[in-house]
Every structure is written in structure tokens, then in C-alpha cells.
Amino acid sequence: MTYQVNEKGFYGKFGGAYIPEMLYPNIESLRNQYLEIIAKPEFQRDFNALLSDYVGRPTPLYFSKNMSAQYNCKLYLKREDLNHTGAHKINNTIGQILLARYLGKEKIIAETGAGQHGVATATVCALMNMDCIVYMGKVDTERQQANVARMRMLGAKVVAVTSGSQTLKDATNEAMRHWINHPEDTHYIIGSVVGPHPYPDMVARFQSVISKEIKSQLLKKEGRENPDAVIACVGGGSNAAGGFYHFLENQSVRLIAAEAAGLGVSTGKSAATTALGKDGILHGSRTLLMQTDDGQVIEPYSISAGLDYPGIGAMHAHLFDSRRADFYAITDEEAMESGLALSATEGIIPAIETAHALSVLDKVNFKPQDIVVIILSGRGDKDLETYSQYLNDKEAKR
Numbered sequence: 001m002t003y004q005v006n007e008k009g010f011y012g013k014f015g016g017a018y019i020p021e022m023l024y025p026n027i028e029s030l031r032n033q034y035l036e037i038i039a040k041p042e043f044q045r046d047f048n049a050l051l052s053d054y055v056g057r058p059t060p061l062y063f064s065k066n067m068s069a070q071y072n073c074k075l076y077l078k079r080e081d082l083n084h085t086g087a088h089k090i091n092n093t094i095g096q097i098l099l100a101r102y103l104g105k106e107k108i109i110a111e112t113g114a115g116q117h118g119v120a121t122a123t124v125c126a127l128m129n130m131d132c133i134v135y136m137g138k139v140d141t142e143r144q145q146a147n148v149a150r151m152r153m154l155g156a157k158v159v160a161v162t163s164g165s166q167t168l169k170d171a172t173n174e175a176m177r178h179w180i181n182h183p184e185d186t187h188y189i190i191g192s193v194v195g196p197h198p199y200p201d202m203v204a205r206f207q208s209v210i211s212k213e214i215k216s217q218l219l220k221k222e223g224r225e226n227p228d229a230v231i232a233c234v235g236g237g238s239n240a241a242g243g244f245y246h247f248l249e250n251q252s253v254r255l256i257a258a259e260a261a262g263l264g265v266s267t268g269k270s271a272a273t274t275a276l277g278k279d280g281i282l283h284g285s286r287t288l289l290m291q292t293d294d295g296q297v298i299e300p301y302s303i304s305a306g307l308d309y310p311g312i313g314a315m316h317a318h319l320f321d322s323r324r325a326d327f328y329a330i331t332d333e334e335a336m337e338s339g340l341a342l343s344a345t346e347g348i349i350p351a352i353e354t355a356h357a358l359s360v361l362d363k364v365n366f367k368p369q370d371i372v373v374i375i376l377s378g379r380g381d382k383d384l385e386t387y388s389q390y391l392n393d394k395e396a397k398r
């Protein structure tokens with residue numbers, strides 16, 4: 001059994017490329033070329049140089065002394081929050097923009113929900129002097145004005161999408177439509193391990209630098225490459241895919257994913273895809289997704305915009321289905337408390353997405369000698385308003 005993608009683009013029964021005929025040439029050209037381009041020594045040289053000097057890699061693997069004592073295990077934090085732009089997303093956008101240049105593309109499009117992927121894409125477009133259009137639901141542009149401002153400063157055109165519910169799925173549809181009409185000069189940068197093959201595998205490869213670094217850093221610090229467990233939050237699943245990647249085939253490494261339960265798995269306000277989802281097709285991929293009995297996608301809910309997605313990457317659907325990974329559903333409140341706790345005990349304010357991964361420590365017991373790595377996917381600066389509202393509400397309740 002392997003947990004990697006097969007040559008047809010499937011992880012077990014999940015994955016593939018279920019796309020309209022019109023998109024076929026774009027996807028086919030990408031599928032035929034991505035592995036060869038990524039393997040080129042010049043590509044690897046440019047990718048690694050930018051990761052090092054522009055993004056700031058390798059990110060530290062920090063031994064969290066205070067939390068280790070509290071949870072009675074050896075806890076390490078993989079500091080993706082210290083990357084340029086504040087999260088792991090830039091690892092992928094750097095890889096994809098280099099790939100776009102090898103493919104001879106001049107223009108970039110992307111979709112974004114909260115704006116984090118839009119900012120990471122606009123950043124690399126500024127760096128590479130490429131045209132950038134970011135599709136974003138109108139409702140989201142109003143909720144995420146700071147990220148809209150960032151994208152505009154970086155030179156991107158932000159298109160506010162007014163169809164449907166004016167959120168992420170509508171922005172994705174609009175980006176797809178643009179791509180169908182401009183296949184020659186445009187590359188579409190997808191922000192997570194979702195979408196039709198080869199996107200999930202391509203994004204996982206670019207993010208796999210996370211687990212590659214963990215191996216060499218643990219070898220130095222602990223004398224062994226493999227931890228006992230890796231914990232990551234899952235929206236679409238790209239930081240988790242990167243953190244798990246080099247441990248997938250090693251059964252002695254426990255893989256643990258945290259998804260957003262929102263107000264609670266059974267409240268109707270949730271984004272816990274493995275707990276609630278059923279087999280179906282979303283954004284060109286067969287996966288688990290939240291849907292009604294007649295197959296309508298259910299609007300997800302989470303306090304954290306980055307986990308507010310009705311599906312999950314095909315790799316994770318397979319890891320869940322095969323029981324290779326354990327999934328925990330974490331409520332808004334549990335995540336907020338974990339975010340506050342890390343801030344107070346280690347002086348690190350995490351993104352609320354990341355805080356979901358930290359909450360797993362309250363649900364799983366480890367042994368004192370266990371080495372546990374948590375992927376600290378992003379920093380909490382973007383979430384200060386939500387954190388301070390939470391603190392205000394808590395004080396008012398006292």
C-alpha cells in the first residue's frame with residue numbers, strides 16, 4: 001500500500017481529474033510537464049534559492065519547553081509562521097510561479113477566500129513581474145479588507161465576484177472560467193492540495209520541504225529523523241500534506257489531522273469534513289465533502305477563514321479512509337483557548353487555523369519520551385480582531 005498519488009492521479013479511490021472538456025488541454029499540458037520541470041536541476045536551484053533568501057527557510061524547529069512540561073512529551077513546533085507573508089502558503093506559490101515561467105506563461109490567476117492565498121500569489125507575481133488577477137467573492141472582499149489592500153499594493157487586480165453566495169466556491173468558478181478562455185498565456189495557481197490532478201500532488205511536493213526539514217532538524221536535535229507523531233490542521237490540507245509527506249510510508253510515525261468543528265460537529269455550523277462528509281466530486285476531484293442527500297454542497301462554517309472549506313484534499317480523504325491518519329474535530333472555542341494558551345506560555349501568537357492543531361494535545365495522550373511535532377502553519381496577526389473580540393466576550397461573561 002502506498003499513500004502517494006498513482007500515475008492516474010488517484011490516492012486510493014480519491015483524486016483524479018473530473019473536469020469540463022474545455023479545461024482538458026490546460027490540465028493535460030500541466031500533467032504532462034510538471035514532474036519533468038520540477039526535477040530539472042535549474043528549477044531546483046531557483047526554487048531552493050528563493051525558499052532560502054526570500055521566504056526565509058529553513059524555518060526553525062523549536063523545542064517548546066513550557067508546553068512539553070505541561071503535556072508530558074517532547075513537543076516541537078515547526079515554525080511556518082516565520083515565513084515571509086506569515087504562513088506556509090508561500091512555499092507553494094513560489095514553486096508554482098517558477099513552474100509557470102517554465103511553461104511559458106505570462107499571466108497568473110488565483111482564487112482566494114480569506115485572502116491569504118491571494119496575498120501569497122500577489123507577492124510572488126510582484127517578485128517575478130507577472131500580471132496577477134485574484135478572484136474573490138464580494139462578501140469576502142468586504143470581510144477581509146486588509147488582505148484586499150495588500151493584494152492591491154502588490155500590484156494584483158482583485159475581482160469581486162458577485163455570483164452565487166459571493167464566496168470562495170463562486171470565486172473558484174470564476175477563476176476556472178477565466179482559465180478556459182485564456183489557456184495559452186495564463187497559469188492558475190491553486191492554493192491547497194485540492195482541485196484536479198496534478199494539483200494535489202504538485203502542491204504537496206512544493207510543501208514537502210516542511211517534512212524534509214523536520215527530518216534533518218530532528219536528526220541533529222534528537223539523533224533520529226522520525227518523530228512519533230506529526231500534528232497539523234487541515235483546511236484543504238496543504239500544510240498537513242507538507243508536514244506528513246516524508247513520513248507517509250513510515251507507519252511508526254503517527255499522523256494526526258485537526259479539522260474545524262465550528263460550533264460543534266452536529267450543530268449545522270461546522271467544517272469537519274471527515275466527520276460529516278460523504279464521497280463526491282468537488283472542484284474536479286473525487287473526495288469527501290459536506291453535501292446534502294441530493295448532492296448539494298453544504299456551506300461550511302468555522303471561526304477560522306482558512307479552514308472554512310466544504311471538502312478536503314484527496315490525499316487526506318485516503319489517509320482517513322485507510323486509517324493511516326487520525327482526524328480530530330476541534331470547536332471554535334477549543335481552538336481559541338489553545339491559541340491564547342500558546343501565546344501566554346511560549347510568546348507565540350498562532351493563526352486560529354493553527355490553534356486547531358494545538359488543541360489535539362488536549363485530546364491525545366503521549367508518553368514522556370514521545371517526540372511530537374506540530375506544524376505551526378501561520379502567525380496570528382491577521383486574527384487579532386477575532387482574538388480580542390473573544391477575550392472581550394469572555395470577560396463580559398464573568
Ligand SMILES: *Cc1c(COP(=O)(O)O)cnc(C)c1O
Pocket residue numbers: 087088089116191192193233234235236237238239240306307351353354377378379
Ligand atoms: C490557509 C491556511 C491554512 C489552511 O490551508 P491548508 O491547505 O489546509 O494548509 C492553515 N493555516 C494557515 C495559517 C493558513 O493560512
